[in-house]
Amino acid sequence: MKPLRSTRADWIATAVIAGVSVLAVTGAWATANIRQADLETHASAPEVAAWNELPDTLSVAAELPNELVPGQYRPLVVDGVLVTHEGPQIRGHSSTGEILWTYTRDDADLCSIGGAWDKVVAVYRTGVGCGDVVTINAADGTYSDTRSAINTDEVVPISSNDRVGTVSTERVELWRSDMVRTIEYGHVEAPQEPDQQPHPECTITSALTRTELLALTETCPNETTWLRFLDTTPDDAREPEITAEVQLDNPGARLVAIGQDAAAVYEPGEQVVTYSSADEQTGAWPTELSPHVRDSSTPFAPATADLPHHMSWFDGERLHLLRPSTLQIDHTFDQAIGTGVALGDKLVLPTPEGLELVNLTTWRTERSIDVDRDGYRGPVSLSMLGDALAETRGDHTVILR
Numbered sequence: 009m010k011p012l013r014s015t016r017a018d019w020i021a022t023a024v025i026a027g028v029s030v031l032a033v034t035g036a037w038a039t040a041n042i043r044q045a046d047l048e049t050h051a052s053a054p055e056v057a058a059w060n061e062l063p064d065t066l067s068v069a070a071e072l073p074n075e076l077v078p079g080q081y082r083p084l085v086v087d088g089v090l091v092t093h094e095g096p097q098i099r100g101h102s103s104t105g106e107i108l109w110t111y112t113r114d115d116a117d118l119c120s121i122g123g124a125w126d127k128v129v130a131v132y133r134t135g136v137g138c139g140d141v142v143t144i145n146a147a148d149g150t151y152s153d154t155r156s157a158i159n160t161d162e163v164v165p166i167s168s169n170d171r172v173g174t175v176s177t178e179r180v181e182l183w184r185s186d187m188v189r190t191i192e193y194g195h196v197e198a199p200q201e202p203d204q205q206p207h208p209e210c211t212i213t214s215a216l217t218r219t220e221l222l223a224l225t226e227t228c229p230n231e232t233t234w235l236r237f238l239d240t241t242p243d244d245a246r247e248p249e250i251t252a253e254v255q256l257d258n259p260g261a262r263l264v265a266i267g268q269d270a271a272a273v274y275e276p277g278e279q280v281v282t283y284s285s286a287d288e289q290t291g292a293w294p295t296e297l298s299p300h301v302r303d304s305s306t307p308f309a310p311a312t313a314d315l316p317h318h319m320s321w322f323d324g325e326r327l328h329l330l331r332p333s334t335l336q337i338d339h340t341f342d343q344a345i346g347t348g349v350a351l352g353d354k355l356v357l358p359t360p361e362g363l364e365l366v367n368l369t370t371w372r373t374e375r376s377i378d379v380d381r382d383g384y385r386g387p388v389s390l391s392m393l394g395d396a397l398a399e400t401r402g403d404h405t406v407i408l409r
Contacts, residue, residue: 044115049149051108056394066408070105074405079164079309083391083398083405086123086146103396109149122167125185129172138163155187158197164309168217175215175307190241193248204247214308216266223271233259237285252287262308264321272335282335293337300324313347322347346389358388
């Protein structure tokens with residue numbers, strides 16, 4: 009057998025193929041989203057000792073511009089770093105307000121943001137919707153993972169310690185820590201196979217997730233309203249598995265809390281009803297009208313915060329504490345103007361006058377601290393920031409020390 013010999017034509021063809029490949033790779037690199045963004049580290053996050061108790065007095069250490077995305081209420085603190093957003097830039101701050109890192113992107117608008125696994129999860133709106141995702145390690149301001157997919161334009165964030173994602177009227181999707189999608193539910197723009205989605209015709213009105221449970225409410229063309237429970241990690245992410253469902257009488261019903269195997273639904277002006285993931289009603293508690301639900305757009309994202317022994321929901325006028333096991337309303341604080349934070353076995357509560365330290369056993373206020381909010385009269389929600397407190401005030405986040 010004669011050895012193969014390369015002809016002049018072979019060499020020309022090889023050169024052409026190589027040239028085209030180089031151009032393709034160079035073009036993809038030049039136009040990739042990563043080329044339109046700039047991540048800069050300015051300082052390392054300092055180690056700080058977290059508060060064991062609330063100081064007697066607090067003063068403003070920093071007031072930072074912060075444009076909240078729809079469905080965001082609390083200051084975003086990830087791995088001890090306060091994350092703010094202004095225009096094309098996301099910033100990571102220390103507990104003194106010092107800028108630790110910045111991420112700037114000029115070609116797309118931020119449409120959702122969250123945190124899990126010690127990472128900041130930022131989602132941008134491009135020509136195919138709010139589906140271009142980058143994750144940043146909060147402590148050192150370095151890249152972690154990315155994903156890009158078709159999504160709807162208008163979304164609200166959804167997250168737990170295990171999943172992060174987006175919710176729109178058309179669909180819900182969740183991602184795990186490496187940004188691989190674990191579930192999509194609803195209307196899919198270009199389905200790979202038919203009949204994988206059980207109810208693509210329905211409109212999603214709210215959704216919450218915890219560990220392996222996803223709960224959502226939706227209204228359908230036949231004028232029915234449903235609460236549905238799903239597994240966050242079905243065998244095929246494209247084919248969601250409904251594990252239980254309950255038909256609801258009130259089309260205005262919205263999710264306000266979720267446990268590992270139950271969900272709480274607010275029925276406007278009447279009650280909060282709890283259901284197990286085995287589709288059984290387990291309780292109902294009368295409540296007053298929620299201005300937050302009344303005035304919200306769809307899908308509704310509740311203002312919630314987890315505490316060591318309670319889940320909390322701010323309804324726009326009062327703060328409700330719910331038991332994690334049953335989601336029963338344990339106590340309501342009429343003086344609250346947002347969600348609070350736990351400090352030891354106490355609750356730090358934002359009020360019109362400042363802050364209150366509440367004993368969670370007796371429900372008594374043990375101490376009050378005046379905070380001058382410089383004329384601001386809107387809602388305030390808190391997050392712990394190591395040896396400081398961060399609170400939202402409209403389009404600013406204020407650090408108190």
